[in-house]
Amino acid sequence: MPAPSFDNGHLPSYTYLMNSSAATRAIRSYAKINLTLEVLGTRPDGYHNIESVMQSVSLYDEITLRRVPRPGISLTCNVPGIPTDIRNLAFRASALYTDRTKVETGLEIHLNKNIPSQAGLGGGSSDAAGVLRGLNSLMDSPLEMSELLKIASEIGSDVPFFLIGGTAHSSGRGEVVNPLPDAGRFGLVIIKPPFGIKTPWAYRRFDEIQKETKAAQSGEATAALVKCIWEQNIYCIPGLLKNNLEAPATEAHPEITLCKERLKELGALGTLMCGSGSAVFGLFTTPEAAHKASEDLADIPAAVFAGRTLTRKEALEED
Numbered sequence: 001m002p003a004p005s006f007d008n009g010h011l012p013s014y015t016y017l018m019n020s021s022a023a024t025r026a027i028r029s030y031a032k033i034n035l036t037l038e039v040l041g042t043r044p045d046g047y048h049n050i051e052s053v054m055q056s057v058s059l060y061d062e063i064t065l066r067r068v069p070r071p072g073i074s075l076t077c078n079v080p081g082i083p084t085d086i087r088n089l090a091f092r093a094s095a096l097y098t099d100r101t102k103v104e105t106g107l108e109i110h111l112n113k114n115i116p117s118q119a120g121l122g123g124g125s126s127d128a129a130g131v132l133r134g135l136n137s138l139m140d141s142p143l144e145m146s147e148l149l150k151i152a153s154e155i156g157s158d159v160p161f162f163l164i165g166g167t168a169h170s171s172g173r174g175e176v177v178n179p180l181p182d183a184g185r186f187g188l189v190i191i192k193p194p195f196g197i198k199t200p201w202a203y204r205r206f207d208e209i210q211k212e213t214k215a216a217q218s219g220e221a222t223a224a225l226v227k228c229i230w231e232q233n234i235y236c237i238p239g240l241l242k243n244n245l246e247a248p249a250t251e252a253h254p255e256i257t258l259c260k261e262r263l264k265e266l267g268a269l270g271t272l273m274c275g276s277g278s279a280v281f282g283l284f285t286t287p288e289a290a291h292k293a294s295e296d297l298a299d300i301p302a303a304v305f306a307g308r309t310l311t312r313k314e315a316l317e318e319d
């Protein structure tokens with residue numbers, strides 16, 4: 001497992017590399033948590049309509065982009081087993097970007113991954129958005145934000161959020177993103193159990209359970225949370241956490257419930273599974289409180305990250 005990235009307060013997401021011309025960018029692509037994820041129903045295209053509040057957090061991957069004189073895109077990654085071809089969302093982002101802009105350049109991309117896969121933290125989607133932002137910076141911004149958002153939504157439902165960052169309200173299949181004011185600075189502990197969950201499986205199992213229970217679904221928790229955030233009533237946030245994909249995930253993996261209970265015992269204000277799982281998070285009063293709680297989790301057979309929620313400025317900052 002790579003070393004956890006616990007930020008120390010300095011969080012630039014773009015930096016110009018030392019001793020390099022403008023032909024290189026180093027970018028931090030931050031993970032997300034869903035403060036709410038309400039699944040409303042299936043759509044004709046096979047996706048589900050959702051209502052969600054998404055939040056950038058301080059765990060990040062590092063991306064290095066380099067323009068090179070020879071044609072083609074090459075991708076390398078520090079984690080063995082991660083595909084480095086068109087199956088990789090960062091690769092797909094670079095291929096779509098160069099195709100749309102018709103820019104003639106070769107690219108070398110290196111991914112240094114800290115965000116675990118199949119965790120519900122949006123690592124692959126965040127890398128894709130980081131590549132789009134980084135390439136647009138590298139090429140002197142030929143594409144408007146609206147064009148970047150369009151490419152992002154072709155890559156995956158979560159990718160547009162990572163171009164907006166901070167705290168945002170997502171709807172549709174997740175690709176309709178409206179920025180919200182920053183939702184305060186919470187400390188955060190993330191526990192990633194050794195098993196992963198595939199997103200299509202989580203939605204499929206949700207549908208099966210839904211067929212049996214016929215439970216009414218609404219976006220009420222998200223609407224209440226959005227209202228609180230606009231009113232900057234941030235103390236309401238931990239009480240409004242909700243994730244409809246938690247039920248299918250905990251049915252298959254009861255350890256998820258145990259992780260949440262452990263975080264509560266350690267003082268979390270609220271706990272929830274991240275996206276489609278398998279990671280869970282706990283919100284704490286401060287980053288220091290989160291860090292202390294993470295030290296008490298040294299005994300569990302899981303990866304533990306401590307950090308905090310990010311403002312939009314921090315999530316997208318460019319030096």
Ligand code: C5P
Binds near residue numbers: 156174
């Ligand atoms: O959009 P993305 O490629 O990230 O979605 C991965 C899979 O997750 C989809 O193929 C679909 O099975 C499921 N999904 C869904 N509804 C959403 C988002 C994802 O059913 N809103």
